[in-house]
Amino acid sequence: MRLGRRRSGARRRYRSAVAFAVVAAALVAGAVAYGAYRLDQRHSAAMHRLAGPWRIAGTSLAQVRTAADDARVVCLFGDGRGGQPPADILQRLKEGLAGLDRSTSDSGTLSQAAGTLGMDAARWIGATQPGTGFDAVRMCGDQSPPTTSTSSTGAGADPVTYAVVRADAARVDDLLQQQVTADGHLAQRSAAASLLYIVGFCVGLLVLAALGAVLFARRVVLPVAVVAEQLTRAGGPLAAQDPRAPRGWIARLTHAAERARATLEHTQRDARRGNEALTQVGPVVQGLHDVLTACGHPGTGVTIATDLVAAEGLIAGDYLGALAAPDGSTALFLGDVSGHGVAAGLLAVQLKSVVGTALRAGLGPASATRAALHAIAYQEERFTTLVVAVVDPAADTLTYVNAGHEEPFLRRSDGTVDRLEPTGPLIHPALDLDRDAWTVRTVPFGPGELLVLCTDGLVEARDAAGREVGDARVAEALTALRPPVPEAAVTALRTMADGFAIDWQRDDITVVAAARTDKPPRPPGDR
Known part of the structure; x- marks a missing residue:
């Protein structure tokens, strides 16, 4: 009775250990899977921004710069009293500013700089309207922008010139390049982390395969070797030891299993021969x-x-x-x-x-x-x-x-x-x-x-x-x-x-x- 209780207790401890191992493996697998999911999300988001908003922002900024340069040419080489930019230039400027505003709406600093560029560009276009008596060289030349805030609207504030618009565009370009560089680095880090995750997953599979092989050897191959030894000791056509038996425990176990199989086949063959003889007349x-x-x-x-x-x-x-x-x-x-x-x-x-x-x-x-x-x-x-x-x-x-x-x-x-x-x-x-x-x-x-x-x-x-x-x-x-x-x-x-x-x-x-x-x-x- 005591022996039965001991065996029952050992089975319960074995089942508990197996259950704990299964739960631990499930938790580790879940954590690894969640980590892989987060890495994939970060990588996908970075690649989306690089291929979507930042590309559109770059294209829109280039369109704004081209339209501003065309408006500047009209301003400088007009009739001396101010020239109204053609409608197509104004339309391209408007579309570029709208695209820049949409593509940078998710980035606070870049969105603010794009808004400043839009307001300054509108004020510069408004200050160069016919009949305002503006100085074309000062408003459309390459002079450095004033040190005061370009967004001031009070009395006596300096008018917005082409140089201010160009400076605003340069600042937007710098911020955009910073965002592109940051997202590029993030995508590279995410890709490297994903590669490390794949390598770790493969290593884990190899470890599991090795553990499975050891468990298979202990649960299957070793018992077969014991059966082979028992059959050899019992005597029979395979009782003699083969001096050319392979070395190494796996090879020896495989050889023992093969000997056991051959012995069983020999016994089955003899029994089958007798049965076949009985089925004949x-x-x-x-x-x-x-x-x-x-x-x-x-x-x-x-x-x-x-x-x-x-x-x-x-x-x-x-x-x-x-x-x-x-x-x-x-x-x-x-x-x-x-x-x-x-x-x-x-x-x-x-x-x-x-x-x-x-x-x-x-x-x-x-x-x-x-x-x-x-x-x-x-x-x-x-x-x-x-x-x-x-x-x-x-x-x-x-x-x-x-x-x-x-x-x-x-x-x-x-x-x-x-x-x-x-x-x-x-x-x-x-x-x-x-x-x-x-x-x-x-x-x-x-x-x-x-x-x-x-x-x-x-x-x-x-x-x-x-x-x-x-x-x-x-x-x-x-x-x-x-x-x-x-x-x-x-x-x-x-x-x-x-x-x-x-x-x-x-x-x-x-x-x-x-x-x-x-x-x-x-x-x-x-x-």
Whole structure:
């Protein structure tokens, strides 16, 4: 009961910590989002003023200056009694002052300076009206403006001249440039702050990703590694430690997870194979399996061992056999029908019967191969490879035909391994039935030497890294046999295939091994 209370209290503390972390993260995220919003607002406002009011104010001020200069020209070069500026100049001056007033209405100092400019410009235009008797040179010349206030309206106040209007325009221009510079700096600072915010956000994402990876390793990868170790300790095809295991804890955990997955797949494959066998018709399946795996008895002076593993259930597309020929020699054969499963297995049974019958009748390897070609002639979507070997203990020879099959291995007494290369094409319905397409070859084969026939399912078996068993590994295993007997060869190759069993269901695996025993006496008639 106390243990249960402790666990309940730990769960409550864990939930509280998680809730606090979630709330804190939400508050931080909200603060960051609000800060980003404010930065964006300031930047947008500065850019709006630069692109809107200040640009309009600059254009309007330039229009006021141009109109004032045109009015000054009319004033100076009139008839000497004062010249009224044309209506278009006055209209441009009025529009410029109105645009300047609208665009600067949100800035107190600039708006006040623009208003002063408008009043002084109006008074200057009014003082230069015809009939006022004004001094054109004084009112429209370049003399410096008086030191008294230009906005005075009392009696005796100095009249507003062009120089005063020009000074007012210059002051408005200075204030406008100050506003443009200030908003430009504000926009730059806002852009820099936004960039820093983006960088900080990316850094935060990286930190969250790292924390997520650590949490994933602790919550997922480590438990998988524990499961892998338990499976390894329990024993099985992956129990042996791999000396080439990667370094680094992440790589080791990944490797352990992969080993666990491979072990589970191996177990599931065995269970699936049993289920597939149960779904097939039991007696028929078992009968076909017995026919395909039955090897027969070799002749005197030869010992053999075989092994056949189907890719699906119990029925394979590989077929094998061994029998004593009428002349005292021993005939061996191994074939591989394309595909696997029930259809390939039925054709394999038929081919095994045909090849075995031809050899029992005393026909040679080439005739047995042609018999297989006639049997498969109407199987348009199927083909087969076949190797037929005849061991003659009396003559210490091995006569064979290799119809496109995996090259057999011939281990010599000194440990070297030779290959029996193909002597003709694979057996396919497209071949000419009347053409002799296969050559018969004979090589020495004496006591202490070992012949191994296998299908490509053995040499092409792959491990988790995608590496194949390959011809070199098979040759090394045969060289290492002490003594080189068929049973030891079949066991060694089966163990090797188990180590590369990740993709076992890809193809059937069959091995036939034969060796010479003591040399039998030659019949009297053959001396």
